[in-house]
Amino acid sequence: MQALVEALRQALGPAAVLAGADVPARNEKDWSTLPPQRPALVIRPTDTAGVATAMRLCGEHGRALVPQGGLTGLCGGARPEEGGIALSLERMTGILEIDPAAASMTVLAGTPLQAIQQAADEAGFFIPLDLGARGSCAIGGNLSTNAGGNRVIRYGMAREMVLGLEAVLADGTVVGNLNKMLKNNAGYDLKHLFIGAEGTLGIITRVVLRLFPKPGCTMAALCALDRYDQVLDLLAGARRGLGPLLSAFEVMWPDYWDVVTRQVPGVRSPVGSGHGFYVLVEAQGMEEAIDAPRFQSWLETQAEAGVVVDAAVAQSIADVKAFWRVRDACAEFPQVLGPHEPFDIGLPVGAMDDYVVQCKSALEAALPGVVALFYGHIGDGNLHIVACLPGAVPQPRDAIVEIVYDVVRTFGGTVSAEHGIGLTKKPYLGYVRTPAEIALMQRLKAALDPQGLINPGKVI
C-alpha cells in the first residue's frame, strides 16, 4: 500500500491523498444502518484526469477502490472496505457551464444537488430533481442510484434529466461525452450503463443536466377518500385534468396519517381523521391567474363525482408547505418510532392496496403488535413502508424484511424503487430479477471491470 500511496501523492499532489490517521471519519460510512468501516486511504482528485490516474494506479497495484460522493446513500453502495481505498469526489465540485439555448448545465460529479438547484434558479431555470439529502448528496451519487424523489410523475427519474455524461472505467479510460442534445442516436447510448449502476461499472466524473423552465405557480390539495378504487379514480382524473402540470400524487394510509398528525410536532390534519386514504395532489402551473382556478375547478369536479370525500386546497405557499409537512414528517420517524426498518419498494399501481393489506396481515400474524405504516409516491408505483415491533430489543429486522420482500415478490414488484441495492438489498435482488437478468448484469460487470477494481461486491 505504501508504494501506491507514494505513487498517488506524486501524481496527484499531497492534498489528494489522505492515509492512515488522516482519513476522516466521514468516509467510513454512508447513511445506511451498516456499521462503519475504516479505509486505509482516501483519494480526492480534483478533475477527470486525476480520477483516471487514481484508477490506473490502483489497478497497477491490484487494489480495488470504492467511489464516494455525498455519502447519503441508504443501502451501503458507498460503504468502504476496512483497510481499503475510497475515491472521494468531494473536491470535484462546481458548475462548469450553463447553456440557456440548449437549456443545459454542465457540472462536476461531486457537486451537491442543492448547489445545482441554486445555480439553475439564478440562471432562470429549474432542476426538478429533489430529495431530502439535497444539501449533502452529490449529483454523481444521485445518478449512480438513479435517484427519484417527489416529482418523478412529471419529470421522470434522475436518468431522464441527463443529456451527457463522462465516466472513468476500471482501466482508467475516460469515456462518454458532454452531449447537450436531446436527440443523439449515434451508436450505443453509453450513459445509461453508468446511471443506476451504483458506481460498479465506472466512476461518473462530469454530467450535462437538462434544465427545465421554472414553474410559475404551485397548487396543492390534501384529499380524504374512502376506498382505494377512489384513489385510482383520482389519479386517473388528475392525469387527465391536470395533464403534464401534475407534479406529485402522494398517498398516505390511515395508520401513517394518524401517527404523523398525532405524534409529529407541527403537523396538523386539514381534513380530520378517520378516512380510508389521504392523498396529496400537487400541480405546477405557468401562471397563477390561469392555473390556480383550473386546479380548484378540477378538484370540485372530483368532489362532485364523489371521488373525494373531503379536500383542502392550499391558499398560499405556506399552505403548500404545511401539506407537504404531513408527507415529509416521515423524516422524524427515528424520534417518533425509535428503531425501525424503512423500505422503498415498487408495485404496479393498481395492486398497491392489495399489497398493503396482505403485507400488513402477514406482519401482524408473524409479529403481534407490529407497527407498519404505508405511504409513498403512488403515482409512480413507489411505496414506502416503515415497520417496527415497539419495545423489542433487538428489532426483529430479518423477519420484517423477509415478509415485506416476500409479498413484493408475489406481486411482481421491486425491492428498490429509488434507493438502489448497494449491500443491504443484495440478498433480495433475486426476488425481483430473474437469474438470466442477474447473469447479464454479471456479464456486464465482467466486461467493464474484469478485475473487480471498482466498488467490488456491491449490487451483484
Place this chain on the structure above:
Amino acid sequence: MQALVEALRQALGPAAVLAGADVPARNEKDWSTLPPQRPALVIRPTDTAGVATAMRLCGEHGRALVPQGGLTGLCGGARPEEGGIALSLERMTGILEIDPAAASMTVLAGTPLQAIQQAADEAGFFIPLDLGARGSCAIGGNLSTNAGGNRVIRYGMAREMVLGLEAVLADGTVVGNLNKMLKNNAGYDLKHLFIGAEGTLGIITRVVLRLFPKPGCTMAALCALDRYDQVLDLLAGARRGLGPLLSAFEVMWPDYWDVVTRQVPGVRSPVGSGHGFYVLVEAQGMEEAIDAPRFQSWLETQAEAGVVVDAAVAQSIADVKAFWRVRDACAEFPQVLGPHEPFDIGLPVGAMDDYVVQCKSALEAALPGVVALFYGHIGDGNLHIVACLPGAVPQPRDAIVEIVYDVVRTFGGTVSAEHGIGLTKKPYLGYVRTPAEIALMQRLKAALDPQGLINPGKVI
C-alpha cells in the same frame, strides 16, 4: 443451411420458415438507399420462445441473423445479408394488456406503431411517439433506433416511453421483464442496453409502454422572424410561457420555406415569404377554453416584444393540419427535388444557425449550384438537411456527405439524431464519438454477442 431449415421447421412449424424462392421481396431491404440483398431464409416466430429457439438453432449452426421489424429504417440497420438469414417479427403483433391504473400497455415487438396508437386512443390514453412511417414501422424497430419524431421536446424519445422490455440474447437467453413501474432501481436497468442498439445486442420481443393522458386541445402558430437570436428568444419564451404544454418547436430556414410553399402542391404560407426564419410552435393543452386563450396571449406578448415579426394562429384543427403540412412537405422532396441526400444531424441549439451558414457556404464552394434546405426539430437540437446538385447524374453523394458531417464534427454535433447508424452512417461514427466510446461499444458487443450472431456489421 438445409439442416438448419429442417431444424427450424421442426421446432417452429412450417409457416415460420420461408426459404429460397418463398422469401418475400419485402425482406430484401429497408427504406435506405442501399440496394436490396436477398436472404436465403426468413424466420417468422410467433412468440418469444420461438425467437429464442431460432436464435439458439442459428447459433448451433454457426449462422448469424438480421432482425427485421417494419423495415422502414433509413440507414440499413435491418438490411439482410445476401444468402443470409432474416428473423422477422411480422407475426409477433398484438396488444397483450392495457393497465389503466399503471397507465401502461404491453405489446409484442412486431406490432405496428399505428395499431398501438389506436389501441391507446380507444382505451382513453395517448401514445406520443409518432413518425411518418407509423403505419408500417414496428415498435421493436422504433425502440431499436430510439425513434424521436415531432414531440420529443415534450415527451422525450422512444426510450423515455418504455417501462419494461424483454429481449432475446445471442445465445437464446430471454432477459428483461415486463415492468410497469416508473421507478425501479433494483440492479442495472438492462432495457437501455437494447434501446437504440439497432438490434445488435439482442432482439426485443415484448415491451411495456407508458401511456399518457390524451391532450384535450392542440394550439399551433406559424411565426416569421428576422434573426436566429429571435428564434432562441422565442424558444426560451415558449419554454417559460407554455411550460410542459409546449409540444413542438419546428424551425424552417428560408430556402426550405420557399421551395415547399412554391413547389409542393397544397402548401400555402400563412405569413408570406421573405423572412429570415419560420417557426411552427405547437402546444397541447387540457381544456380549450383555458389553454387556447393562454396560447394566444403568450403569442401576443412575443409579438409585442418584437420577437416575432408576423404570426398566424391556428383557428381550427384544419389550420393546425395546414401548418404541419408546411413542415411535413419534406416527405415530397423526392418528387420536387429528384435524387437528393437527406440528413438527420444534431447540434447544440445555440450553434444551429452558425452551422447552417458554415455548412451552406462549404457546400456552395465545393459544388456551385448546390441546393441545400435546412429545417428541423430545433427545440430538440435536431436539424434535417436535404441537399442535391440539380441535374447531376450521378449525384455527388460522397462530397455532400463528407462536407455536411465534417462541419458537424467541428460543431460537436451528431451524425444521427434519430435515424440511427445502421450501415450508411458507420463510416462517420468516429466523427462524433471518441475512440474510447467506440471501443466500449465493441466491448459490449463482444460481451453480449461474442460470436457475432445478431445483426453483424451494423453500427460498429
